[in-house]
Amino acid sequence: MTDLRVRTAVPDDLDAVLAFWRTAAEGTSISDDRAGVERLVDRDPGALLLAERDGELVGTVIAGFDGWRCHLYRLAVHPRRRRQGIGSALLAAAEERFVRLGGRRADAMVLVRNETAHHAWAAAGYGPEEHWRRWVKPLTD
Ligand SMILES: CC(C)(COP(=O)(O)OP(=O)(O)OC[C@H]1O[C@@H](n2cnc3c(N)ncnc32)[C@H](O)[C@@H]1OP(=O)(O)O)[C@@H](O)C(=O)NCCC(=O)NCCS
Numbered sequence: 001m002t003d004l005r006v007r008t009a010v011p012d013d014l015d016a017v018l019a020f021w022r023t024a025a026e027g028t029s030i031s032d033d034r035a036g037v038e039r040l041v042d043r044d045p046g047a048l049l050l051a052e053r054d055g056e057l058v059g060t061v062i063a064g065f066d067g068w069r070c071h072l073y074r075l076a077v078h079p080r081r082r083r084q085g086i087g088s089a090l091l092a093a094a095e096e097r098f099v100r101l102g103g104r105r106a107d108a109m110v111l112v113r114n115e116t117a118h119h120a121w122a123a124a125g126y127g128p129e130e131h132w133r134r135w136v137k138p139l140t141d
Helices: 011-024 034-043 086-101 115-123
Strands: 004-008 048-053 054-064 071-077 107-109
Touching: 004 086, 004 115, 011 048, 011 054, 034 048, 048 086, 054 086, 071 086, 086 107, 086 115, 107 115
Parallel strands: 071 107
Antiparallel strands: 004 048, 048 054, 054 071
């Protein structure tokens, strides 16, 4: 796939990214608004990766590294562009970033019922750790 380009997002991309997630992503997140994504790009300008083909946004992933852990979020490919290697290309770019920054292990939260995602993550070499659960506490109303 020669015409696929993966690049980091800039503030001008963010409205398009939010619209893209409404079509392509699994579920929504507490940070899914302009302020939330702006904060991400402001805090870590290299974290939000976009895949484009012929200038069209076809996929995203957030490769977040806080100096301690490497977390992947928002892996999403346009529904009409799936099974073309875009998700794999995004994960490869994210992993390159992590390694460059000194990260040692990447992880992602994956819904138990999201079987398509299980296939994609497994194909990229990820596996579940059944002995963990996510413990959460909201910090805003
Ligand atoms: C999960 C997702 C990002 C995968 O993106 P993609 O670009 O289609 O993935 P790829 O084409 O790189 O697939 C890589 C491999 O993953 C596996 N895979 C991906 N989708 C699959 C499916 N629907 N069924 C079986 N295997 C699948 C295959 O092994 C595939 O390799 P192959 O096509 O050579 O057989 C995409 O399906 C998506 O956006 N889903 C909705 C959002 C989502 O659930 N994101 C994950 C949140 S945790």
